[in-house]
Amino acid sequence: MSSVLILVDSVGGKVSKSTAEIATFGRRIGSVIAVVCSSDAAIIVPQLADLAIDRTITCTGVEFEKFSTGAVASALAALVTKESPTAVLIASSARGKEIAGRLAVRINSGIITDAIDIDSELIATQSVFGGSTTVHSVVTHGTPIITIRGNAVEAFHASPGTNAPVHEDFSVSYDGAGGADRAAVLSVAPAVKGGRPELTEASMIVSGGKGTDGNFAPVEALADALGAAVGASRAATDAGWYPHSFQVGQTGKTVSPQLYIAAGISGAIQHRAGMQTSKTIVAINKDPEAPIFDVADFGIVGDLFTVLAQASAGVIAKKS
Amino acid sequence: MKIAVCIKQVPDSWAEKKMGSDQRLDRASVDAVLNDLDEYAIESALALVEAHSPTGEVGEASGHSITVISMGPERATESLRKALSMGADDAILINDDALTGSDALATSKVLAAVILAGGYDLVLCGTESTDARMSVIPAMLAERLGFAQLTFAGKVALNGTTVNISRQTEFGVEEMSAELPVIISVVEKINEPRYPSFKGIMASKKKPLVTKSLTEIGILPADVGSAAAWSTVKDSLPRPPRGVGVKIIDDGNGGSQLVSFLAERKLI
Numbered sequence: 001m002s003s004v005l006i007l008v009d010s011v012g013g014k015v016s017k018s019t020a021e022i023a024t025f026g027r028r029i030g031s032v033i034a035v036v037c038s039s040d041a042a043i044i045v046p047q048l049a050d051l052a053i054d055r056t057i058t059c060t061g062v063e064f065e066k067f068s069t070g071a072v073a074s075a076l077a078a079l080v081t082k083e084s085p086t087a088v089l090i091a092s093s094a095r096g097k098e099i100a101g102r103l104a105v106r107i108n109s110g111i112i113t114d115a116i117d118i119d120s121e122l123i124a125t126q127s128v129f130g131g132s133t134t135v136h137s138v139v140t141h142g143t144p145i146i147t148i149r150g151n152a153v154e155a156f157h158a159s160p161g162t163n164a165p166v167h168e169d170f171s172v173s174y175d176g177a178g179g180a181d182r183a184a185v186l187s188v189a190p191a192v193k194g195g196r197p198e199l200t201e202a203s204m205i206v207s208g209g210k211g212t213d214g215n216f217a218p219v220e221a222l223a224d225a226l227g228a229a230v231g232a233s234r235a236a237t238d239a240g241w242y243p244h245s246f247q248v249g250q251t252g253k254t255v256s257p258q259l260y261i262a263a264g265i266s267g268a269i270q271h272r273a274g275m276q277t278s279k280t281i282v283a284i285n286k287d288p289e290a291p292i293f294d295v296a297d298f299g300i301v302g303d304l305f306t307v308l309a310q311a312s313a314g315v316i317a318k319k320s
Numbered sequence: 321m322k323i324a325v326c327i328k329q330v331p332d333s334w335a336e337k338k339m340g341s342d343q344r345l346d347r348a349s350v351d352a353v354l355n356d357l358d359e360y361a362i363e364s365a366l367a368l369v370e371a372h373s374p375t376g377e378v379g380e381a382s383g384h385s386i387t388v389i390s391m392g393p394e395r396a397t398e399s400l401r402k403a404l405s406m407g408a409d410d411a412i413l414i415n416d417d418a419l420t421g422s423d424a425l426a427t428s429k430v431l432a433a434v435i436l437a438g439g440y441d442l443v444l445c446g447t448e449s450t451d452a453r454m455s456v457i458p459a460m461l462a463e464r465l466g467f468a469q470l471t472f473a474g475k476v477a478l479n480g481t482t483v484n485i486s487r488q489t490e491f492g493v494e495e496m497s498a499e500l501p502v503i504i505s506v507v508e509k510i511n512e513p514r515y516p517s518f519k520g521i522m523a524s525k526k527k528p529l530v531t532k533s534l535t536e537i538g539i540l541p542a543d544v545g546s547a548a549a550w551s552t553v554k555d556s557l558p559r560p561p562r563g564v565g566v567k568i569i570d571d572g573n574g575g576s577q578l579v580s581f582l583a584e585r586k587l588i
């Protein structure tokens with residue numbers, strides 16, 4: 001039976017939602033082998049039990065955190081040789097794409113990035129040119145390497161205890177360890193985690209822009225009422241109103257939630273490039289000509305402070 | 321130190337882009353500009369040299385050189401000239417009919433060959449090209465060249481032969497360090513690219529800009545171009561326009577109407 005390698009993505013020992021999603025795509029193609037390249041493997045592997053995963057492999061022998069993405073690419077290359085999978089699936093994060101790119105060079109195979117769907121024949125769907133065009137692509141040489149955007153599929157979760165992936169350790173070495181890959185991570189100041197969902201994983205996002213004039217409280221209030229993440233435009237992050245890691249757009253995060261609410265955001269092309277594939281888009285802007293309305297399913301011309309306050313109260317009332 | 325900056329000419333990001341009948345971006349129909357994210361890489365190179373130049377200026381007296389490199393059609397010389405007018409010293413264009421339709425693997429192969437031949441110690445890139453949006457070239461270059469990879473840098477400092485960067489990742493703010501040779505990609509927060517001065521524009525016209533063919537860089541035409549592109553587009557279609565949205569004017573009930581809309585769509 002054909003198999004698919006997926007790379008497990010985790011932050012601080014916690015498996016990210018994207019892993020569950022790429023496993024779900026993997027099952028469409030074959031049996032799913034989840035690869036863990038992390039010194040937190042012991043706490044990561046148990047979290048994989050209920051996902052669409054048939055086998056788990058922990059790569060041992062290399063301290064992956066010490067190197068750039070080259071070490072992970074090298075471990076995956078060794079596993080491609082060992083398992084001859086039909087494809088390798090990786091999350092479309094900045095890191096995921098770098099690993100995919102290096103792996104493509106290493107195993108001399110075609111690569112497709114930012115897929116939003118894949119079928120059993122390995123035809124990948126991508127949304128390009130800021131969401132204006134949908135493209136179907138295939139890899140024609142080697143072992144297809146495909147990176148997949150977050151929120152592209154409803155992740156499969158087995159009922160607890162019904163799935164039991166077989167686990168093994170696989171010893172790898174890294175040829176870059178001695179010389180080539182000497183980029184050392186000197187220190188990491190972990191991102192401060194709030195109680196809200198992760199931006200790229202969230203199924204709902206409320207974003208604020210320049211129009212908030214620095215007051216994100218109403219944006220956060222609606223986000224919390226909805227259980228949504230908070231995002232921001234570059235104008236808002238540049239002004240220091242919200243941390244840069246919350247920026248949505250071409251040079252920020254690319255998001256594709258079920259619901260995206262843009263409040264006081266004009267809808268510059270660089271912002272739209274990061275949110276245009278959201279399933280439902282709501283815009284609140286006092287300028288009826290703002291380009292954000294061109295992509296909005298529901299637009300409200302008005303003052304964001306009054307609209308957001310009323311909406312938050314309404315959502316809370318509806319939920320209770 | 322020899323610095324190389326990889327830049328790409330791309331369709332203007334404001335222009336409407338569409339696919340041609342050959343399932344590739346119809347480039348002829350749109351204006352081409354220097355990939356704006358690459359301007360930050362050029363500015364970083366200039367700032368690094370200025371910081372390590374006895375006169376505080378770029379150019380020969382600095383003891384360092386900045387070469388801008390692009391793979392693309394003849395008209396990519398416009399972007400290379402722009403980089404020269406900002407202050408880079410010389411430019412190399414790799415232009416060959418056989419390159420048409422190249423994928424990222426081929427592009428990185430070509431750029432790596434030019435970088436190796438030129439003996440550069442420090443290579444700067446943007447984080448992504450606004451047309452391909454793959455963000456894989458810098459990592460592929462690091463893999464091919466065996467250079468240390470310092471990507472998504474928000475700060476770059478050079479101390480002797482050591483490069484330090486800081487960057488924001490999903491893990492937090494990382495401080496990284498590596499010895500030359502290195503490949504760096506910079507994010508747009510790193511600086512404010514300068515505008516070419518009149519003097520810079522005049523000077524750029526006399527700066528060397530060479531065009532190289534595949535033979536001159538030792539790459540076989542069969543290894544690049546559409547025949548060697550290991551992924552292909554089967555078909556493409558304009559995304560169905562979003563169902564015409566509703567736009568209301570807040571009459572004091574906008575927030576409540578929003579709640580009804582969300583309930584209708586089963587979002588709450």
Ligand SMILES: Cc1cc2nc3c(=O)[nH]c(=O)nc-3n(C[C@H](O)[C@H](O)[C@H](O)COP(=O)(O)OP(=O)(O)OC[C@H]3O[C@@H](n4cnc5c(N)ncnc54)[C@H](O)[C@@H]3O)c2cc1C
Pocket residue numbers: 208209210211212232233234235236247248249250251252253263264265266267268269270271274284285286287290302303304305356357508
């Ligand atoms: C290389 C490059 C990369 C970039 N990358 C990104 C990116 O990743 N993400 C990004 O977002 N931008 C990016 N930008 C910037 C982008 O071009 C815009 O400048 C930015 O998105 C504008 O942010 P904004 O919509 O919040 O501000 P503005 O464009 O100033 O819009 C503010 C809006 O708020 C409205 N408003 C004001 N007050 C109120 C009120 N009380 N109630 C309701 N509405 C109100 C106004 O009508 C206006 O439409 C990039 C630019 C460049 C050059």
Ligand SMILES: Nc1ncnc2c1ncn2[C@@H]1O[C@H](COP(=O)(O)O)[C@@H](O)[C@H]1O
Pocket residue numbers: 326327328355357358361389390391392424427431444445446447448449450452453454455456457458
């Ligand atoms: N054809 C090219 N010529 C020179 N540099 C390029 C080319 N394509 C990409 N690059 C560089 O690689 C970076 C990332 O591009 P990409 O991987 O295409 O998103 C760009 O910001 C450029 O610095």
